Structures are given as C-alpha cells and as structure tokens.
Amino acid sequence: MADAVTKVYRSLPSDSLVYLKTLSKSVCLLLVLCVLLGSSSADNVYEMEEFLKREYSLTKPYQGLGSSSSSHWDLMGNAMVTPDHVRLTPDLQSRQGAVWSRIPCYLRDWELQVQFKVHGEGKKNFHGDGVAFWLTKERMQNGPVFGNMNLFTGLGVFVDTYTNEDKNREKRQTGTQRVYPYVSAMLGNGTLSYDHERDGRPTEIGGCTAMVRNVNHDTFLLIRYIRSRLTIMTDVDGHREWRDCADISGVRLPLGFYFGATSITGDLSDNHDLISMKLYELTVDKTKEELEQEEEEEVTVPRVDNMQQFIVVELEEGMSGVQYAVTALFSLMGLGVLAAIGLMAYGRWKEKSRKRFY
Ligand SMILES: [Ca+2]
Numbered sequence: 632m633a634d635a636v637t638k639v640y641r642s643l644p645s646d647s648l649v650y651l652k653t654l655s656k657s658v659c660l661l662l663v664l665c666v667l668l669g670s671s672s673a674d675n676v677y678e679m680e681e682f683l684k685r686e687y688s689l690t691k692p693y694q695g696l697g698s699s700s701s702s703h704w705d706l707m708g709n710a711m712v713t714p715d716h717v718r719l720t721p722d723l724q725s726r727q728g729a730v731w732s733r734i735p736c737y738l739r740d741w742e743l744q745v746q747f748k749v750h751g752e753g754k755k756n757f758h759g760d761g762v763a764f765w766l767t768k769e770r771m772q773n774g775p776v777f778g779n780m781n782l783f784t785g786l787g788v789f790v791d792t793y794t795n796e797d798k799n800r801e802k803r804q805t806g807t808q809r810v811y812p813y814v815s816a817m818l819g820n821g822t823l824s825y826d827h828e829r830d831g832r833p834t835e836i837g838g839c840t841a842m843v844r845n846v847n848h849d850t851f852l853l854i855r856y857i858r859s860r861l862t863i864m865t866d867v868d869g870h871r872e873w874r875d876c877a878d879i880s881g882v883r884l885p886l887g888f889y890f891g892a893t894s895i896t897g898d899l900s901d902n903h904d905l906i907s908m909k910l911y912e913l914t915v916d917k918t919k920e921e922l923e924q925e926e927e928e929e930v931t932v933p934r935v936d937n938m939q940q941f942i943v944v945e946l947e948e949g950m951s952g953v954q955y956a957v958t959a960l961f962s963l964m965g966l967g968v969l970a971a972i973g974l975m976a977y978g979r980w981k982e983k984s985r986k987r988f989y
Pocket residue numbers: 760791792793794795827830
C-alpha cells in the first residue's frame with residue numbers, strides 16, 4: 632500500500648505531491664477526530680462519570696450496601712448480595728426483596744440508569760411478578776406493589792412480567808392486547824391505589840413493552856427527570872441504544888424522597904437481579920424566573936398537571952358483576968316505584984272521571 636502511494640506521488644508534479652500529503656494528513660486528522668468524538672458521545676450516553684452521584688448510586692462490588700453505619704443503602708427481605716448482583720428475589724415462590732437508599736434526594740434534575748436482569752426456569756406466562764424502581768417518600772415497607780407498600784407517595788416504575796389483566800375485558804375495551812413484560816410508570820400521592828388485578832392500568836401515566844426476560848445480553852432502563860418532564864427509555868435488545876418508552880410532562884415530584892428497588896414473587900417466580908443503579912445529576916440552564924418559580928412553588932404532594940388525562944374511565948361494559956347486579960336491582964326498584972305511582976295516579980284520574988260523568 633505504501634509502495635503504491637509512493638508510486639502515485641512520484642508520477643505527480645511536486646506541488647500536487649505537497650497537496651496530496653497535506654490532504655492525507657487532514658484525512659488522518661479527521662478520522663482521529665471522528666473516532667474521538669464518536670467514543671466521547673457514546674460515553675455521554677452511558678458514562679457521565681463526572682455527574683455520577685455516588686451517594687445515590689449502587690454499583691459493584693456493592694460496598695455501600697449493608698448494616699454498617701457508613702452504608703448508603705439498606706437491604707431487606709429476601710434480597711441477597713453476590714459479587715455480580717443484588718438478587719432481589721430468587722426463582723422461588725412467595726419471596727420479597729428490596730434495596731433502599733438511606734439518603735433523601737434533593738436534586739431537582741437527574742437521570743437514573745438501571746441495569747437489571749430477569750431470568751428463571753418458568754416457561755412463557757409462568758413467571759412473575761417483576762421488579763420496580765422507586766423515588767418515594769416512604770422506604771423499607773413490605774407490600775403488594777412489586778414488594779413495596781400500596782398507597783405510596785412518589786414515583787414507581789414497574790417492569791411487570793406477568794399479565795394479570797382480564798384478556799377479554801382488554802380486547803373489548805381497546806381492541807388489542809398488550810404484550811408483556813411491560814414497563815409502566817405511576818405517580819402515587821398517598822391515596823391512589825395500584826390495582827394489581829389490572830396491572831396498574833387505571834393509574835398508569837405511560838409505558839411500553841420491553842422483552843427483558845431470559846435474554847443473553849444486558850438490559851437497562853433509564854428514568855430521566857428534567858424540568859418536571861419524566862422520560863423513560865429502555866435498552867433491552869442488546870444494541871446499546873436507548874429506545875423511547877414514555878414521556879410525560881408536568882410531573883411534579885417533591886424533594887427529599889428515597890430511591891429504591893423492590894421485587895416480589897407469588898405462585899410464579901423469577902430471579903430478579905439488580906446489577907447497578909447509577910444516579911446522575913443533570914445540570915440545566917434555567918432562567919432567573921424559572922429558578923424563582925421553583926423556589927416559590929414548592930411541591931409537597933406528587934402530582935401530574937392535568938392528571939385527568941391519565942384516569943381510565945370505565946365503559947358500561949367494563950362494569951363488574953357486582954356493579955351490574957346493584958345497578959340492575961336499583962333500576963328494577965325504580966321501575967317498580969314509578970309503576971306504583973303511575974297506577975295510583977291512573978286510579979285517581981279514573982275515579983275523578985267517573986265522578987264527573989255519572
Ligand atoms: Ca402484573
């Protein structure tokens with residue numbers, strides 16, 4: 632190759648030769664620059680080390696996890712630490728496990744990158760229940776919502792691996808069927824209940840299908856909260872590429888909540904492994920007005936602006952058996968009363984007519 636280039640050089644006039652050399656140098660420089668830029672932009676996606684907040688992050692070898700006073704994280708339930716992961720639940724029935732940050736988070740704009748793995752012996756549709764990631768007021772509570780309490784206050788992002796929703800009802804109401812595993816988000820205010828039987832659909836603010844189970848490559852989830860906008864992305868195909876999952880603006884989260892990860896198994900089970908949770912602080916250029924507004928409008932209860940758009944209104948055909956029975960009973964009673972009044976009125980009218988004509 633070098634010989635061929637020299638030959639070409641030799642057959643050219645001397646100023647063309649200088650030009651060619653300069654050109655080849657420029658191309659080399661450009662290539663080096665491209666490589667450098669390429670790698671640094673890839674790093675920006677996954678490795679923003681300078682913004683990593685270690686106190687809110689959990690990474691191998693999980694030194695900040697445990698009972699010592701210097702720990703940043705608490706372990707609870709059946710969760711177990713190994714050199715490679717924190718196993719929230721093993722592939723066994725009726726287990727619950729969790730990790731919770733000890734330090735309340737006072738960052739306004741942040742990004743949480745989670746690496747996790749869901750795997751087990753169960754065949755299709757015979758595994759569960761999934762894993763959840765949290766930023767909540769409460770911490771270290773057992774419960775039915777993927778191993779955390781119901782009526783929680785804050786953000787929950789669920790990786791639900793088992794369909795509980797009645798398939799017939801779903802088809803009737805939406806005409807399609809959702810593919811599981813499914814990632815969804817909920818914003819709890821302390822009174823909103825997660826409906827396990829419906830996979831949380833009545834309170835869901837966004838979500839997407841994510842085939843995370845029993846795959847050979849790494850699986851990631853990204854939760855970004857910036858300027859009150861919540862974005863969820865997944866990387867579960869092994870392409871090292873984020874894919875949009877949910878994007879909700881006007882999400883108001885109070886400060887001082889705790890990050891956590893929980894999981895639960897019931898009749899069906901899976902290994903739910905947490906490999907890492909990396910929390911990055913995002914620096915956002917905000918105007919003076921924006922900063923003042925943030926200070927003034929301190930959020931105390933989580934809410935979504937215009938929450939009404941996320942509340943699922945049940946259609947008539949979506950009524951439960953009990954609702955049907957009660958509605959039918961009251962309708963019959965109402966009809967009976969109406970009929971009785973009607974008969975009485977008719978009787979009186981007839982009596983009056985009789986009096987009038989005879
Ligand atoms: Ca479910």
